[in-house]
Amino acid sequence: MTTLLSVQDLRIGFGKKTITEVVKGVSFDLAAGEVLAIVGESGSGKSVTCSAVNRLIDFAGGHILSGKIDFQRRDGSRLDIAAATEDTMETIRGAEIGVIFQEPMTSLNPVLTIGEQVAEAFRLHHGLSGAAAMQAAQQALERVRIPDAARRLKNFPHQLSGGMLQRVMIAMTLACNPRLLIADEPTTALDVTTQAQVMALLAELGRESGMGMIFITHDIGLVAAIADKVMVMQNGQAVEFGPLDLILDAPQHPYTQHLLRAVPHFENGDAVRRDLDATAPVLLDVTDLTVRFPVAGGFLRPSPGAVHAVESVAFTLRRGETLGIVGESGSGKSTTARAILNLVTPVRGDVQGNADGAVQMVFQNPNASLNPRLTIAEILAEPVIAKNKRLTADDNARMTMLIARVGLPEDSLTRYPHQFSGGQRQRICIARALMLNPKVLVLDEAVSALDVSVQAKVLELLIDLQQEFGLAYLFVSHDMAVIERIAHRVAVMFAGQMVEFGDAAAVLSHPQHSYTQRLIAAVPSTHRRHQDFALNTTEIPSLVKPKGFEPAAAEWVSHGPDHKARKE
Incomplete structure (x- = not known):
């Protein structure tokens, strides 16, 4: 295979008067159509290494101190990116080297609609304009399974969930058909089914075009599913590099062994907690919780209806209990959590136990929720x-x-x-x-942005605090392995509705609803190597309902003493 990218003895530093070296002699090769996974904890140098490949470090005060970055361009010529001029790099970024970042809110313009931003990629790189560019933008959103794509074109970034925004970023990047794709933790904010679809899209593009991919992640299960090679980084150095199977089955470096031990493996319900006191008092009682957002009409046109974000959700939460809420991005799980704290106003329903201070929230991104x-x-x-x-x-x-x-x-x-x-x-x-001193903590993806070893420690801390203070947790997550380790009971949400509910071991080991079964089947595992992600073109049901619409009452089927699923 043709070598698409060859990095040789790359050294990177930051600073002006005093240069601090943060990447220390990294070398690797990537063939066309090949996937290299770079793993390591925060501060290991993996993102900085990849930022040097398209010279984005130039804008962050970084310097390539020495080394070579040999890249094969679309026309077959080879270029040393380390020595390239900025004018040359402007012709490469986006068109030949695409980047998907971890945090989409920092990459999208908050004052432009989603449609304008996605269409820009087609205008710049494909010469489309006007309606043709917007039509291509809609198709790009549909390709990454964004429901109501035509309506989403008119939305602004703040109107979409984190998972939806990441799909927008992926749609924009793939629109350019790059030769090399650098994906920096692109699925961290995504649920497992959407993650599988994103990987299917990237794999499909790789097969079609011979695109090479550098995939930065802390999800070892995902590495097993997609990577051909793995490079492990620690303190700015590549401590281990080689074929996927050798790294996972026979790791040689102590740090690689440590990382693999820290990974939470999904065990189909076998690892759930067994310390719930079923007689403990109920601290939170939610009944018929329903949240709808009106859809704005146009000039002289009435509103077409409302987004039924959460529909008739009900559950109880006892002292010392953790209820895990799982589901796709846009399924309504975060809206449910926010409605319980009155951060969004429900149209109906009752929440008993959310007296002033009794319920507190921990958000996903600590950087955004702490005043610097x-x-x-x-x-x-x-x-x-x-x-x-x-x-x-x-x-x-x-x-x-x-x-x-x-x-x-x-x-x-x-x-x-x-x-x-x-x-x-x-x-x-x-x-x-x-x-x-709250009774209930609502944790909205509270550990998803953390490295696996840090994540494990925070989960242990949460369990210790729960037992010490008698706390109840409402734990929103897309990570089934995390849910398995912290939840006593599980609620599965799809398209704004709860579709399965009950004891964590029962739901995770014997899922009854077809959606729960798809969720669990999509969980990546180190045992599934080179997984062939199948692209699912099933349409996600629209949450926009006409004015006055009321869904039929849910019918539930019991599958045990504490396990029920919605009738399909």
Whole structure:
């Protein structure tokens, strides 16, 4: 096979007067049509290495200190990217080297519609204009399984979920048909079925065009499914490199062995917790929770109806219990969580137990939920001040106790968020949520952005805190292996409705609804090598319903003492 990319002894530094070397002599080759997975924890240098391949580090204060990046262009000529001019790089970025970033909100323009941004790729790289570019944009959104693609073209980024936004980014990148695709944690925010579809799309494009791909991820199961080669990075160095099977089956470096041990493996319900007290008091009782968002009409046109985001959701949550909510992006799981805290207003339904301060929330991205200008003490004081207007000596003592309890040093209170790692910042968010001594914590994808070893430690912390304080958790996640390890019961959501509910072991080991079965079948595993992801073209049902529409009452079928599924 033709060598598409050859990186030789690459060294990268940051700084002006004093250069700090962060990538130290990395080398690897990538053939056309081949997939290289780069794994490693935050700060290992994997993203910086890939940013050098299309010279994006130039805009972040980075410098290629030495080494060669030999790239075969579309016309067959070869170019040393390390020595290329910026004018040359402008002709390569997007057109020949595409990038999908982890956080789509930082990559999309908040004041332009989704349609305008996707259509731009077709205007710049395919010469389309006007209606033709917009039609191509709609087809691109449909290809990545965005429901109601025609309507979504008119949406702005803030109106879409994180998973939807990532699919938009993927649609934009694939529109250019690049020779090389760099995917930096592109499926972190995606549920397993959407992740499988994204991988199917990328694999399909790779087969059609011979596109090479560098895939940065911490999901070892996904690595097993797609990669041909694996490079493991630690502290700016490639500590192990080789064919997939050798790395997974016979890892030689201690760090690789550590990473593989830390990976949460999905075990079809065998790893669920067994410590639930079924007689514990109910702390949260949700009945008939329904959330709908009106769809705006046009000039002299009435509104066509409403988005039925959440439809008649009901459940109870006991002291010491974790209810895991799983489902695709856009299924309504995060909207359900937000409605419980009155962050969105339901059109009907009742939530008992969400008295002021009794329910607190931990969000997915600690970077976005911590004010960078406040010290940790000021951040922890925010919920207390919002409720009581003043701090007491007991509040200050609770701050010190919680910081120690989440495993951070006492001097953390005088420091700022940027002085902590991602895992430490999420611990700060957990401590803040506990300041008002709540009964229930709502955790919305609270560990999905963390490295696997950090993720495992945070999950252990959450379980310890739950047992110590008698907390109930509503745990929203797309990661079935994480749900299996923390949840006592599981609720599966699809298209705004709950389709299966019950004991975690029963639901995960014997799923009854066809959607739950598809979810579990799509979970990546280190045992499934070079998985052939089949592209699913099944249409996701539209959540937009006409004005006055009311769905039929759900019919449920019992499959055990604590296991039921919606009749299909």
